Amino acid sequence: MDKSYNHEQFEEKIYKLWEKSKAFMPQERKSSSGKQEKKPFTVIMPPPNANDDLHIGHARFVAIEDILVRYHRMKGEPTLWLPGADHAGIETQYVFEKKLAKEGKSRFDYDQDTLYKMIWAHVMKYKGNMENQLRALGASCDWSRNKFTLDPNITKIVHNTFKKLYDDGLVYRGERIINYCPRCGTAFSQLEVKHVEQDDEFYYLNYGSITIATTRPETIFADVAIAVNPKDTRYQKLIGKSAILPLVNRELPIIADTLVDPEFGTGALKVTPGHDATDFEIGQKHNLPRIAVIDESGKMINTPKKYIGMRTKKAREVVVNDLKEAGKMKKIEKIHHTIGVCYRDQSLIEPMLSKQWFIKVESLSKKAFAAIKKGQVKFAAKRYEKIAKHWLKNLYDWNVSRQIVWGIRIPAYRCQKCLEWTITDGKTPDKCISCSHTKLIQDTDTFDTWFSSGQWPFATLQTGKAGDFERFYPTSVMETAYDILPFWVIRMIMLGIYVAGDVPFKDVLIHGLVRDKEGQKISKSKGNVIDPIEMTKKYGADALRMAVVWGALIENDMSLSEDNVRGQRNFANKIWNIARFVLANPSGKRTKRNEDDNEVIKDLRKTSKRVTRLMEKYRLSEAAEEIYDFIWKRFANDYLEKTKNRREEAQKTLELVLQESLKLLHPFMPFVTEAIWQTGKERFDSPILITASWPKG
């Protein structure tokens, strides 16, 4: 054995050894007495986006899940960790469009089919890359069951689910105010809109009999009424009268609605149902028309001629100027308020009218809520249960259509004669369901990525090997980051219950983010990124894995610095050198244990017991520290030193303690422990560590 552990020399070889041993696949381990196999332990990997390298956050989830999986595998449970990749609709298209822009091209230079194929090629490259990075981190997942969200049999399931929802009356196509990003050219769901605070101008405009205040004067042409609060004494006598829209002198009715806040602005609201969600609601109640003055590219329409075609920002300037000239601008104030921006590119979200496919969520979310309440889904950290429940109670109907090509095309076909829609399970229909006309055209929209990934646990198992779904569903634990709890976790519960008839997982383990050593969020713009692959190359996968679970509870954010990784590399070297010491001597024959031997074995058992208990409670950082402390302090610094003048006598005990230490540490640091095991395997109780038996407490 070398003087220090050289990870580069072992990692690839050992990964291949594991794969060859088939340990990554769930093993049938019927006991000799013919009893049933142990209950399987199943984890569906949150599929990383197939559009980029893994980042440090991925390294943390890989470490956490792999630790759990390896632990349960060693306990002899048939263990399945099912890997996959996500096509990540909007994110991937966004990345790809940036790449096109660099070449001076845009998505509008290609037809839908060509663009789709180009993105496909791009994604396939990154998908393979990403999978190799998972291997480099030591992920012991079953590659024979690897899945991609755009696999034909997965999209088939997604189509079926949509059809089922439609047949059950849970899908409708509705004109609603949607969150539209003109730059991305697509609508977003409620969850994909970020709110940021900013200062803006607040314009007070003269509408004849009444003054209104607005931040968006360019939308006045879409006004259809003025609303005041019915209790507002200032305006009560104006209700039923009319106001005059400046610049175009259109008459607007003054109506009363309780949604108007009398404290805000002048207490009078310009009702613009075409470009504001609240106004839309008011408009519906009062049966008002809807006018759109901004189109999908963010340009003005349906306005006086001079504004048509202007971008909204420019239009605002010109309108403000015209209002001033017309003497209709009473005053301008500053206002600090919150606006919606695209979570992807931070550009302003335009609320606008659009026809989209919606899913009625109420019946689904109620069942999901009940499942959590009944404990069918348990959250390892209670505070996330609260958040999940909060979300399930506050969901709007889910807009699942996106105006992008990169995704699963919605199986909705529109009749060219009667304009009715025919929904199928993916097949092109022969004829329209309402008029039997035979010319139909498919909707060009694709599904929200979360609609397909919300079906991931049952979709992956139903399209896997025969019997997988029956054997592994519901899965044991869903481990994922808190920032996608509302996007993903609650949708999986909703759709899992609805389609597969049972919750998708029994436990939810939410992990926190990895931050830099000052506790700052990691981002490319801050320049504080920690590249997991670079760390792996420099210090070894074991060191990185240990570092990303070390020092903070799984559910909390953690700070990581290179020093932490280096420290764990030192620990890997420590166990290597312990082994070097122990394995240097020939295996002892019969030996007499003295008090030191007995004590260390007793402590080993205590440690094993504690570690096991901590693992069951997902307290991985404490388990890691327990093992670290035992191996470094108790075993190396204390016991091992005491054996130096009685090597032969203590040899058997040294080997036993080493063997059990390697087992305890293996889930955390799989490579170095297996490397040692293979070096001295004739002295240990299994030919390969990955499937050796977990120490008894």
Place this chain on the structure above:
RNA sequence: GGUCGUGUAGCUCAGUUGGCUAGAGCGCCGCAUUCACAUUGCGGAGGCCACAGGUUCGAGUCCUGUCACGACCACCA
């Protein structure tokens, strides 16, 4: 405005039904070198556990309030 959460050594964090003489890693200081490992060993400094009240034989741990910070949500045009 609402919800969730956080404030413990220089830094990053543990401290799970109240018993702590408050811990770990990193950092810092001193000493040790042909011993499995300097990717090391031994020793050490460093904390009114945010603040103020309360419950209790006993509170870092429970309750109330205050202050500070963070995340998320919301129809304030």
